[in-house]
Amino acid sequence: MSSAVKIPITISGNNVELTPALKQYINEKLTNTLSKVGRLVTRCDAHLTVDKNPSVENNANFEVVVSVKGTVMRASKSTHDMYASIDAVADSVKRKLRKYKERIIDAHRQGKPEAMGFDEEEIQGFKDFTQEVAKMENSLPVPPADMSLMKKKTFPMEPISVEDAVLCLDYIEHDFYVFKNKENGKIAVVYKRNHGGVGLIEPQ
Structure with a gap:
Protein backbone atom coordinates (compact mmCIF):
# COMPACT_ATOMS: atom_id res chain seq x y z
CA MET A 1 0.00 0.00 0.00
CA SER A 2 1.27 3.52 -0.77
CA SER A 3 1.32 4.64 2.90
CA ALA A 4 4.09 2.08 3.59
CA VAL A 5 6.53 3.76 1.23
CA LYS A 6 9.41 5.52 2.99
CA ILE A 7 9.83 9.12 1.86
CA PRO A 8 13.43 10.42 1.60
CA ILE A 9 13.67 13.79 3.37
CA THR A 10 16.84 15.91 3.17
CA ILE A 11 17.17 18.63 5.84
CA SER A 12 19.57 21.57 5.64
CA GLY A 13 19.81 25.00 7.24
CA ASN A 14 21.40 28.44 7.38
CA ASN A 15 22.14 30.21 10.69
CA VAL A 16 20.31 27.50 12.63
CA GLU A 17 21.40 24.51 14.69
CA LEU A 18 19.81 21.36 13.33
CA THR A 19 19.24 19.66 16.67
CA PRO A 20 17.98 16.05 16.83
CA ALA A 21 14.68 17.33 18.28
CA LEU A 22 14.20 19.76 15.39
CA LYS A 23 15.03 17.12 12.77
CA GLN A 24 12.66 14.66 14.42
CA TYR A 25 9.84 17.22 14.43
CA ILE A 26 10.35 17.96 10.72
CA ASN A 27 10.50 14.29 9.81
CA GLU A 28 7.35 13.49 11.77
CA LYS A 29 5.35 16.40 10.32
CA LEU A 30 6.38 15.79 6.72
CA THR A 31 6.33 11.99 6.82
CA ASN A 32 2.80 12.09 8.22
CA THR A 33 1.73 13.98 5.10
CA LEU A 34 3.98 12.56 2.39
CA SER A 35 3.62 8.91 3.35
CA LYS A 36 -0.03 9.15 2.28
CA VAL A 37 1.14 10.03 -1.23
CA GLY A 38 3.33 6.94 -1.29
CA ARG A 39 5.37 6.17 -4.37
CA LEU A 40 4.35 9.43 -6.07
CA VAL A 41 6.99 11.32 -4.06
CA THR A 42 10.57 10.81 -5.22
CA ARG A 43 12.28 13.48 -3.14
CA CYS A 44 11.69 16.05 -0.41
CA ASP A 45 14.13 18.85 0.45
CA ALA A 46 13.56 20.87 3.63
CA HIS A 47 15.54 24.02 4.37
CA LEU A 48 15.54 26.20 7.50
CA THR A 49 16.85 29.76 7.60
CA VAL A 50 17.08 32.15 10.53
CA ASP A 51 17.57 35.85 9.76
CA LYS A 52 19.94 37.29 12.36
CA ASN A 53 18.81 40.87 11.68
CA PRO A 54 17.11 42.01 14.94
CA SER A 55 14.75 44.27 12.98
CA VAL A 56 13.19 41.26 11.22
CA GLU A 57 10.27 40.01 13.30
CA ASN A 58 9.38 36.91 11.30
CA ASN A 59 12.95 35.68 11.06
CA ALA A 60 12.37 31.91 11.08
CA ASN A 61 11.81 30.60 7.54
CA PHE A 62 11.00 27.01 6.63
CA GLU A 63 10.88 25.93 2.99
CA VAL A 64 10.02 22.56 1.49
CA VAL A 65 10.39 21.43 -2.13
CA VAL A 66 8.65 18.14 -2.93
CA SER A 67 9.29 16.24 -6.16
CA VAL A 68 6.05 14.48 -7.05
CA LYS A 69 5.39 12.43 -10.16
CA GLY A 70 4.86 14.93 -12.97
CA THR A 71 5.44 18.11 -10.97
CA VAL A 72 7.33 19.93 -8.22
CA MET A 73 5.62 21.50 -5.21
CA ARG A 74 7.06 24.27 -3.06
CA ALA A 75 5.85 25.74 0.22
CA SER A 76 7.53 28.37 2.38
CA LYS A 77 6.62 30.29 5.53
CA SER A 78 8.34 32.80 7.80
CA THR A 79 7.19 33.37 11.38
CA HIS A 80 8.79 34.35 14.69
CA ASP A 81 9.05 30.67 15.69
CA MET A 82 10.58 27.88 13.61
CA TYR A 83 8.18 25.24 14.89
CA ALA A 84 5.25 27.44 13.86
CA SER A 85 6.80 27.85 10.40
CA ILE A 86 7.15 24.08 10.11
CA ASP A 87 3.50 23.56 11.08
CA ALA A 88 2.32 26.12 8.53
CA VAL A 89 4.37 24.62 5.70
CA ALA A 90 3.21 21.08 6.52
CA ASP A 91 -0.41 22.25 6.28
CA SER A 92 0.32 24.05 3.01
CA VAL A 93 1.87 20.90 1.52
CA LYS A 94 -1.23 18.96 2.54
CA ARG A 95 -3.47 21.39 0.67
CA LYS A 96 -1.30 21.24 -2.44
CA LEU A 97 -1.28 17.46 -2.36
CA ARG A 98 -5.04 17.45 -1.99
CA LYS A 99 -5.42 19.37 -5.24
CA TYR A 100 -2.90 17.07 -6.92
CA LYS A 101 -4.69 13.93 -5.79
CA GLU A 102 -8.07 15.30 -6.81
CA ARG A 103 -6.69 15.62 -10.35
CA ILE A 104 -5.66 11.96 -10.29
CA ILE A 105 -9.04 10.90 -8.94
CA ASP A 106 -10.81 12.84 -11.70
CA ALA A 107 -8.46 11.37 -14.31
CA HIS A 108 -9.15 7.87 -12.97
CA ARG A 109 -12.89 8.47 -13.12
CA GLN A 110 -12.61 9.65 -16.74
CA GLY A 111 -10.13 6.97 -17.77
CA LYS A 112 -7.39 9.48 -18.63
CA PRO A 113 -3.71 8.48 -18.98
CA GLU A 114 -2.67 10.50 -15.91
CA ALA A 115 -4.25 7.87 -13.66
CA MET A 116 -2.76 4.83 -15.36
CA GLY A 117 -0.65 2.69 -13.07
CA PHE A 118 -2.68 3.35 -9.92
CA ASP A 119 -4.74 0.49 -8.52
CA GLU A 120 -8.13 0.79 -6.82
CA GLU A 121 -6.58 0.64 -3.36
CA GLU A 122 -4.37 3.64 -4.09
CA ILE A 123 -7.22 5.64 -5.62
CA GLN A 124 -9.32 4.96 -2.52
CA GLY A 125 -6.40 6.08 -0.36
CA PHE A 126 -6.27 9.31 -2.36
CA LYS A 127 -9.99 9.86 -1.74
CA ASP A 128 -9.54 9.28 2.00
CA PHE A 129 -6.66 11.77 2.05
CA THR A 130 -8.62 14.52 0.29
CA GLN A 131 -11.48 14.06 2.75
CA GLU A 132 -9.04 14.30 5.66
CA VAL A 133 -7.62 17.58 4.35
CA ALA A 134 -11.12 18.91 3.73
CA LYS A 135 -11.91 18.37 7.42
CA MET A 136 -8.68 20.17 8.33
CA GLU A 137 -9.90 23.13 6.29
CA ASN A 138 -13.30 23.09 8.03
CA SER A 139 -14.76 21.29 5.02
CA LEU A 140 -14.39 24.37 2.83
CA PRO A 141 -14.01 23.41 -0.85
CA VAL A 142 -10.70 24.13 -2.49
CA PRO A 143 -11.32 26.78 -5.16
CA PRO A 144 -10.13 25.65 -8.59
CA ALA A 145 -6.93 27.28 -9.77
CA ASP A 146 -7.38 29.94 -12.42
CA MET A 147 -5.62 28.32 -15.37
CA SER A 148 -6.96 30.69 -18.00
CA LEU A 149 -4.32 32.05 -20.35
CA MET A 150 -4.06 35.75 -19.53
CA LYS A 151 -1.13 36.77 -21.68
CA LYS A 152 1.16 35.28 -24.28
CA LYS A 153 4.59 36.52 -25.27
CA THR A 154 6.85 35.40 -28.08
CA PHE A 155 10.40 36.56 -28.61
CA PRO A 156 13.62 35.36 -30.25
CA MET A 157 15.87 33.40 -27.91
CA GLU A 158 19.53 33.28 -28.81
CA PRO A 159 21.48 30.53 -27.01
CA ILE A 160 23.55 31.87 -24.10
CA SER A 161 25.67 30.42 -21.32
Missing part, protein backbone atom coordinates in the same frame (compact mmCIF):
# COMPACT_ATOMS: atom_id res chain seq x y z
CA VAL A 162 24.44 29.81 -17.77
CA GLU A 163 26.76 32.58 -16.57
CA ASP A 164 25.21 35.05 -19.01
CA ALA A 165 21.73 33.96 -17.91
CA VAL A 166 22.63 34.73 -14.29
CA LEU A 167 23.77 38.19 -15.37
CA CYS A 168 20.47 38.72 -17.20
CA LEU A 169 18.66 37.73 -14.03
CA ASP A 170 20.28 40.69 -12.30
CA TYR A 171 18.98 43.03 -14.99
CA ILE A 172 15.28 42.18 -14.76
CA GLU A 173 12.69 42.66 -12.01
CA HIS A 174 11.71 39.00 -11.89
CA ASP A 175 12.75 36.11 -9.67
CA PHE A 176 13.56 33.91 -12.66
CA TYR A 177 14.95 34.06 -16.19
CA VAL A 178 14.18 31.61 -19.01
CA PHE A 179 16.91 31.01 -21.58
CA LYS A 180 18.26 28.55 -24.14
CA ASN A 181 21.45 26.94 -22.89
CA LYS A 182 24.07 27.15 -25.63
CA GLU A 183 25.88 24.10 -24.20
CA ASN A 184 23.04 21.69 -24.95
CA GLY A 185 20.39 23.72 -26.81
CA LYS A 186 17.78 23.05 -24.09
CA ILE A 187 15.41 25.56 -22.49
CA ALA A 188 16.40 26.20 -18.87
CA VAL A 189 15.56 28.55 -15.99
CA VAL A 190 17.76 30.35 -13.50
CA TYR A 191 16.04 31.68 -10.40
CA LYS A 192 16.77 33.55 -7.17
CA ARG A 193 16.69 31.24 -4.16
CA ASN A 194 14.96 32.50 -1.02
CA HIS A 195 17.93 31.71 1.20
CA GLY A 196 20.50 33.19 -1.16
CA GLY A 197 22.24 32.35 -4.38
CA VAL A 198 20.86 31.27 -7.73
CA GLY A 199 19.31 27.95 -8.77
CA LEU A 200 19.22 26.28 -12.18
CA ILE A 201 16.37 24.17 -13.55
CA GLU A 202 16.85 22.26 -16.78
CA PRO A 203 15.18 19.21 -18.37
CA GLN A 204 16.92 15.85 -18.35
Whole structure:
Protein backbone atom coordinates (compact mmCIF):
# COMPACT_ATOMS: atom_id res chain seq x y z
CA MET A 1 0.00 0.00 0.00
CA SER A 2 1.27 3.52 -0.77
CA SER A 3 1.32 4.64 2.90
CA ALA A 4 4.09 2.08 3.59
CA VAL A 5 6.53 3.76 1.23
CA LYS A 6 9.41 5.52 2.99
CA ILE A 7 9.83 9.12 1.86
CA PRO A 8 13.43 10.42 1.60
CA ILE A 9 13.67 13.79 3.37
CA THR A 10 16.84 15.91 3.17
CA ILE A 11 17.17 18.63 5.84
CA SER A 12 19.57 21.57 5.64
CA GLY A 13 19.81 25.00 7.24
CA ASN A 14 21.40 28.44 7.38
CA ASN A 15 22.14 30.21 10.69
CA VAL A 16 20.31 27.50 12.63
CA GLU A 17 21.40 24.51 14.69
CA LEU A 18 19.81 21.36 13.33
CA THR A 19 19.24 19.66 16.67
CA PRO A 20 17.98 16.05 16.83
CA ALA A 21 14.68 17.33 18.28
CA LEU A 22 14.20 19.76 15.39
CA LYS A 23 15.03 17.12 12.77
CA GLN A 24 12.66 14.66 14.42
CA TYR A 25 9.84 17.22 14.43
CA ILE A 26 10.35 17.96 10.72
CA ASN A 27 10.50 14.29 9.81
CA GLU A 28 7.35 13.49 11.77
CA LYS A 29 5.35 16.40 10.32
CA LEU A 30 6.38 15.79 6.72
CA THR A 31 6.33 11.99 6.82
CA ASN A 32 2.80 12.09 8.22
CA THR A 33 1.73 13.98 5.10
CA LEU A 34 3.98 12.56 2.39
CA SER A 35 3.62 8.91 3.35
CA LYS A 36 -0.03 9.15 2.28
CA VAL A 37 1.14 10.03 -1.23
CA GLY A 38 3.33 6.94 -1.29
CA ARG A 39 5.37 6.17 -4.37
CA LEU A 40 4.35 9.43 -6.07
CA VAL A 41 6.99 11.32 -4.06
CA THR A 42 10.57 10.81 -5.22
CA ARG A 43 12.28 13.48 -3.14
CA CYS A 44 11.69 16.05 -0.41
CA ASP A 45 14.13 18.85 0.45
CA ALA A 46 13.56 20.87 3.63
CA HIS A 47 15.54 24.02 4.37
CA LEU A 48 15.54 26.20 7.50
CA THR A 49 16.85 29.76 7.60
CA VAL A 50 17.08 32.15 10.53
CA ASP A 51 17.57 35.85 9.76
CA LYS A 52 19.94 37.29 12.36
CA ASN A 53 18.81 40.87 11.68
CA PRO A 54 17.11 42.01 14.94
CA SER A 55 14.75 44.27 12.98
CA VAL A 56 13.19 41.26 11.22
CA GLU A 57 10.27 40.01 13.30
CA ASN A 58 9.38 36.91 11.30
CA ASN A 59 12.95 35.68 11.06
CA ALA A 60 12.37 31.91 11.08
CA ASN A 61 11.81 30.60 7.54
CA PHE A 62 11.00 27.01 6.63
CA GLU A 63 10.88 25.93 2.99
CA VAL A 64 10.02 22.56 1.49
CA VAL A 65 10.39 21.43 -2.13
CA VAL A 66 8.65 18.14 -2.93
CA SER A 67 9.29 16.24 -6.16
CA VAL A 68 6.05 14.48 -7.05
CA LYS A 69 5.39 12.43 -10.16
CA GLY A 70 4.86 14.93 -12.97
CA THR A 71 5.44 18.11 -10.97
CA VAL A 72 7.33 19.93 -8.22
CA MET A 73 5.62 21.50 -5.21
CA ARG A 74 7.06 24.27 -3.06
CA ALA A 75 5.85 25.74 0.22
CA SER A 76 7.53 28.37 2.38
CA LYS A 77 6.62 30.29 5.53
CA SER A 78 8.34 32.80 7.80
CA THR A 79 7.19 33.37 11.38
CA HIS A 80 8.79 34.35 14.69
CA ASP A 81 9.05 30.67 15.69
CA MET A 82 10.58 27.88 13.61
CA TYR A 83 8.18 25.24 14.89
CA ALA A 84 5.25 27.44 13.86
CA SER A 85 6.80 27.85 10.40
CA ILE A 86 7.15 24.08 10.11
CA ASP A 87 3.50 23.56 11.08
CA ALA A 88 2.32 26.12 8.53
CA VAL A 89 4.37 24.62 5.70
CA ALA A 90 3.21 21.08 6.52
CA ASP A 91 -0.41 22.25 6.28
CA SER A 92 0.32 24.05 3.01
CA VAL A 93 1.87 20.90 1.52
CA LYS A 94 -1.23 18.96 2.54
CA ARG A 95 -3.47 21.39 0.67
CA LYS A 96 -1.30 21.24 -2.44
CA LEU A 97 -1.28 17.46 -2.36
CA ARG A 98 -5.04 17.45 -1.99
CA LYS A 99 -5.42 19.37 -5.24
CA TYR A 100 -2.90 17.07 -6.92
CA LYS A 101 -4.69 13.93 -5.79
CA GLU A 102 -8.07 15.30 -6.81
CA ARG A 103 -6.69 15.62 -10.35
CA ILE A 104 -5.66 11.96 -10.29
CA ILE A 105 -9.04 10.90 -8.94
CA ASP A 106 -10.81 12.84 -11.70
CA ALA A 107 -8.46 11.37 -14.31
CA HIS A 108 -9.15 7.87 -12.97
CA ARG A 109 -12.89 8.47 -13.12
CA GLN A 110 -12.61 9.65 -16.74
CA GLY A 111 -10.13 6.97 -17.77
CA LYS A 112 -7.39 9.48 -18.63
CA PRO A 113 -3.71 8.48 -18.98
CA GLU A 114 -2.67 10.50 -15.91
CA ALA A 115 -4.25 7.87 -13.66
CA MET A 116 -2.76 4.83 -15.36
CA GLY A 117 -0.65 2.69 -13.07
CA PHE A 118 -2.68 3.35 -9.92
CA ASP A 119 -4.74 0.49 -8.52
CA GLU A 120 -8.13 0.79 -6.82
CA GLU A 121 -6.58 0.64 -3.36
CA GLU A 122 -4.37 3.64 -4.09
CA ILE A 123 -7.22 5.64 -5.62
CA GLN A 124 -9.32 4.96 -2.52
CA GLY A 125 -6.40 6.08 -0.36
CA PHE A 126 -6.27 9.31 -2.36
CA LYS A 127 -9.99 9.86 -1.74
CA ASP A 128 -9.54 9.28 2.00
CA PHE A 129 -6.66 11.77 2.05
CA THR A 130 -8.62 14.52 0.29
CA GLN A 131 -11.48 14.06 2.75
CA GLU A 132 -9.04 14.30 5.66
CA VAL A 133 -7.62 17.58 4.35
CA ALA A 134 -11.12 18.91 3.73
CA LYS A 135 -11.91 18.37 7.42
CA MET A 136 -8.68 20.17 8.33
CA GLU A 137 -9.90 23.13 6.29
CA ASN A 138 -13.30 23.09 8.03
CA SER A 139 -14.76 21.29 5.02
CA LEU A 140 -14.39 24.37 2.83
CA PRO A 141 -14.01 23.41 -0.85
CA VAL A 142 -10.70 24.13 -2.49
CA PRO A 143 -11.32 26.78 -5.16
CA PRO A 144 -10.13 25.65 -8.59
CA ALA A 145 -6.93 27.28 -9.77
CA ASP A 146 -7.38 29.94 -12.42
CA MET A 147 -5.62 28.32 -15.37
CA SER A 148 -6.96 30.69 -18.00
CA LEU A 149 -4.32 32.05 -20.35
CA MET A 150 -4.06 35.75 -19.53
CA LYS A 151 -1.13 36.77 -21.68
CA LYS A 152 1.16 35.28 -24.28
CA LYS A 153 4.59 36.52 -25.27
CA THR A 154 6.85 35.40 -28.08
CA PHE A 155 10.40 36.56 -28.61
CA PRO A 156 13.62 35.36 -30.25
CA MET A 157 15.87 33.40 -27.91
CA GLU A 158 19.53 33.28 -28.81
CA PRO A 159 21.48 30.53 -27.01
CA ILE A 160 23.55 31.87 -24.10
CA SER A 161 25.67 30.42 -21.32
CA VAL A 162 24.44 29.81 -17.77
CA GLU A 163 26.76 32.58 -16.57
CA ASP A 164 25.21 35.05 -19.01
CA ALA A 165 21.73 33.96 -17.91
CA VAL A 166 22.63 34.73 -14.29
CA LEU A 167 23.77 38.19 -15.37
CA CYS A 168 20.47 38.72 -17.20
CA LEU A 169 18.66 37.73 -14.03
CA ASP A 170 20.28 40.69 -12.30
CA TYR A 171 18.98 43.03 -14.99
CA ILE A 172 15.28 42.18 -14.76
CA GLU A 173 12.69 42.66 -12.01
CA HIS A 174 11.71 39.00 -11.89
CA ASP A 175 12.75 36.11 -9.67
CA PHE A 176 13.56 33.91 -12.66
CA TYR A 177 14.95 34.06 -16.19
CA VAL A 178 14.18 31.61 -19.01
CA PHE A 179 16.91 31.01 -21.58
CA LYS A 180 18.26 28.55 -24.14
CA ASN A 181 21.45 26.94 -22.89
CA LYS A 182 24.07 27.15 -25.63
CA GLU A 183 25.88 24.10 -24.20
CA ASN A 184 23.04 21.69 -24.95
CA GLY A 185 20.39 23.72 -26.81
CA LYS A 186 17.78 23.05 -24.09
CA ILE A 187 15.41 25.56 -22.49
CA ALA A 188 16.40 26.20 -18.87
CA VAL A 189 15.56 28.55 -15.99
CA VAL A 190 17.76 30.35 -13.50
CA TYR A 191 16.04 31.68 -10.40
CA LYS A 192 16.77 33.55 -7.17
CA ARG A 193 16.69 31.24 -4.16
CA ASN A 194 14.96 32.50 -1.02
CA HIS A 195 17.93 31.71 1.20
CA GLY A 196 20.50 33.19 -1.16
CA GLY A 197 22.24 32.35 -4.38
CA VAL A 198 20.86 31.27 -7.73
CA GLY A 199 19.31 27.95 -8.77
CA LEU A 200 19.22 26.28 -12.18
CA ILE A 201 16.37 24.17 -13.55
CA GLU A 202 16.85 22.26 -16.78
CA PRO A 203 15.18 19.21 -18.37
CA GLN A 204 16.92 15.85 -18.35
